Amino acid sequence: MPRIVSSSTSLRVLVTGSSGFLGRAITAELRQESARRNLPIHLRLFDQRHPSIPVAPTDEIISGNILDKSALSAATKGVDAVIHSAAMIGWGPIGPPALQLVNVEGTRNVVDACVEQGVSVLAYTSSIDVIREAFVPVFNFDGASVAYPAQPCTPYGATKREGEQLILAADGTKSQSKSSGSLRTFALRCTPIYGEADPLMIPPLLRILRNKQRYLRLGTPEAVAQYGYVGNLAHGHAHSVLSAAMGDITLDKVGGKPFMIVDGPPRYYYDVVEPIVQDLGYMIPEDRLPNAVAWGIAKATDLAIMAVNVVKEYNPALVLTQAALDHMVVPRTYDGSALEREFGWKRKYTYDEARKRTVEWFKANPQVWQ
Numbered sequence: 158m159p160r161i162v163s164s165s166t167s168l169r170v171l172v173t174g175s176s177g178f179l180g181r182a183i184t185a186e187l188r189q190e191s192a193r194r195n196l197p198i199h200l201r202l203f204d205q206r207h208p209s210i211p212v213a214p215t216d217e218i219i220s221g222n223i224l225d226k227s228a229l230s231a232a233t234k235g236v237d238a239v240i241h242s243a244a245m246i247g248w249g250p251i252g253p254p255a256l257q258l259v260n261v262e263g264t265r266n267v268v269d270a271c272v273e274q275g276v277s278v279l280a281y282t283s284s285i286d287v288i289r290e291a292f293v294p295v296f297n298f299d300g301a302s303v304a305y306p307a308q309p310c311t312p313y314g315a316t317k318r319e320g321e322q323l324i325l326a327a328d329g330t331k332s333q334s335k336s337s338g339s340l341r342t343f344a345l346r347c348t349p350i351y352g353e354a355d356p357l358m359i360p361p362l363l364r365i366l367r368n369k370q371r372y373l374r375l376g377t378p379e380a381v382a383q384y385g386y387v388g389n390l391a392h393g394h395a396h397s398v399l400s401a402a403m404g405d406i407t408l409d410k411v412g413g414k415p416f417m418i419v420d421g422p423p424r425y426y427y428d429v430v431e432p433i434v435q436d437l438g439y440m441i442p443e444d445r446l447p448n449a450v451a452w453g454i455a456k457a458t459d460l461a462i463m464a465v466n467v468v469k470e471y472n473p474a475l476v477l478t479q480a481a482l483d484h485m486v487v488p489r490t491y492d493g494s495a496l497e498r499e500f501g502w503k504r505k506y507t508y509d510e511a512r513k514r515t516v517e518w519f520k521a522n523p524q525v526w527q
Contacts, residue, residue, distance in 0.1 A: 167197035167215070168402060171236045171276075173223055173267060174243030175202035178354055179282060179347070182391035183240055186505075188213065190395040196403070203232050204243065223263035229270040238278035238402045240394055241267045241324070244317070248481045250459040252312025253472045260316035261323070268327045271340050275332040278401045280394060281324040283344040283415060285491065286314030291479070294488045300346060300417020301495035311480045321415060328413030341401065341408050344415040345394055348491070349484060351429060352387030352511060353518030359430060360526040361475050363519070366439040367527060373446035374427060376486035381423035383491055386511035389420035389504045397500045411499050419493025420504040426485050436516040448486055455479040 170187060174180040184202060191198035201217045212218065221228035223243050233239060245259040264281070271279050288298070290306035303325075309315035321344045328342040351358045365372050397416070400406045431441050455477050462478070465471040496502050506514070519526065 167199045168399070169199045169201070169235060169237045170398065170402075171201040171203055171232055171239045173203045173239070173241045174282075176204040176206040177242060177244075178356055179350060179387060179391060180204065180242045181354060182352070182387045183242060183394045186388065186391040186395040187240075187399070190392065190399055194399065194403075196399065201232055201236065203229075223266055224258060226266050226269070229266050230273055233270040233274040233276055236274065236276050238280070238398050239267065239271055239276050240280045240282070240398055242282040242394075244282065244320075245313075247313040247472055248311065248476075248478050249462050249472050250311070250478065250480070251463055251466050251472070252316065253470050256312055256316050260313075261319045264320035264323050268323055268330075268340075268342075272327070272330050273333050275334040275338060276340060277338065278398060279324065279327070279340055279342045280398050280401075281321060281342065281344040282394065283321045283324075283346040284314070284317050285346055285348055285417070285489070286310055287318040287321050287346065287415075289314060289483075289489065291483055292487060296488070296490050297492050298490070299495075300419060300491040300493050301415055303415060310483065313480075325413045325415065341412045343397070343401070343411050343413070345390075345397060345496075346415055346417045347390050348383040348385040348417075348419065350385050350387050350390060351433075352515050354522075354525075355387065355515070356525075357475070358384075359433060359515070359519065362430060362434060362441070363437065363439065363526040366434065366441065372442055373444050374441065375446055375451055375482065376426060376448070377445075378425045378428075380486045380488045381425055382484070382489050383419050383421070383423055383493075384426070384429045385418060385420050386506055386508070386515075388506045388511060388514065390418050392505040393418040393420075393496065393502055396502045397496070400500050406500055414495075416496040416499070417491050417493040418496060418502075419491055420506075421508055423488075423490040433512055433515050433519075436512070437519055451477070451482055451486065452479070455482040 175184050199215050203219045203221050219232050245256050247256050289310045291310040324342050330340045332338045459479050
């Protein structure tokens, strides 16, 4: 396939949410993957916060919000490809208004800016929550399926699904700023993520163990799922976007479609995190909270959140909601072969490499969990 971006100077890529957990890793993998391909790259890093990773001299740091249409339009001007990774995450039973604004209206703004400015490729960071049905186990589910469940698992899943549908529907939209050419889009669905700079899976567990608080395991070893290392999920983004922008793939086969990034076999949650925790000097107790008791606590938590929301907006993080528990006790496995087949992607890091990199990062950054 021919290149669909300009061949002069360097490839210009905009990353929204570039200071987030995944966004930072995407930025790093874009640099490494472009260097491997001997492809000069110019990155625009778009976020409300400044990135906490080293930037290259050619990088542009743009402070902005995806709800600001004029800022997005300016940021996408002259860009060849966009990775839209900015999002708001929520695990509660009630979605605050900002969830809809950021994940749906913000995504709509990104699409509009890409069409207005003649961007060639738009990749969307999606989630398994767009196809996850609450309390329903699935095995080897086609990660590229657009058979959405009738009832989204959470308000977050509902907004990410709307965002994904906006992205996929925009595939083939004619550019408003070019006499020829159109926007090609695809979505990359991510599994629960761990790794260096992880804010959710590992630090809360480390704090509990460090403070010698009571901890009971959740779920059983049969409750396996796919957990993705942040470096592999980020590399999946970088590889896919560069392959699309450089014409290495058949765009008609991937345009307007979702793809699951699966970087390894299904694992029990503690088989993923326990070796990392042990390398950091802690042991997870063997005692287990029975599922029935856990579900009772999670239901009570959801009811409490809904009651508080009658009076004021309340969207707590890191509490045992039904949605959070569902991730840990309901087995779900996915087939990610479509990404490998159509984009030629293969995982970059083994689990042992991911574990080593994660442990080294947490040792070097104790302030995030101590």
